[in-house]
Amino acid sequence: MKELKRLEPLQAATQFILKHYPNCQGALLAGSVVRGEATHTSDLDLVIxxxxxxxxxxxxxxxxxxxxxxxxxxxxxxxxxxxSDCKRARPSLPRMISEGIILVDNG
Incomplete structure (x- = not known):
């Protein structure tokens, strides 16, 4: 079976936001892709x-x-x-936001 070619992460994330959340006030691409740690099984982490x-x-x-x-x-x-994340010493959301690439910033 032929493997589908996937878009570059930033392009895929941007198109996803435009398609599903065109009126959002903000969106970030985060996670391993942004940190340069992505593998072939990595996903795109989007904070909307x-x-x-x-x-x-x-x-x-x-x-x-x-x-x-x-x-x-x-x-x-x-x-x-x-x-909650900070209280349990696992600041997942704060980390995603601090490391994320801004895709949408409407104020």
Whole structure:
């Protein structure tokens, strides 16, 4: 079976955001791809901020040749995750945001 060619990470992430979250206030590409630690099994970790989300959620999809993990937050819900992550000494979300590449920044 012929392997599908996948888009470059930044291109795939940008197209994914435009397709699924075109009105979000912010979006970041994070994770191993951004840190230069990606392997052939790596996924794209996307953090999405959209004030229209009622609550935070996470979803896994496959698009543009990539497994994509979406970490979705409204403009306040991420704060509880920050506190929880830091309290358990595993600051996953703060790390993703501090290392992430900004894809969308609408204020």
């Amino acid at each position: 901020f959209d004030d229209n989300f009622i609550s935070s959620f996470r979803e896994s999809l496959i698009e543009f040749g990539w497994a994509i993990e979406v970490f979705a937050h409204n403009l306040a819900s991420y704060q509880a995750f920050f506190k």
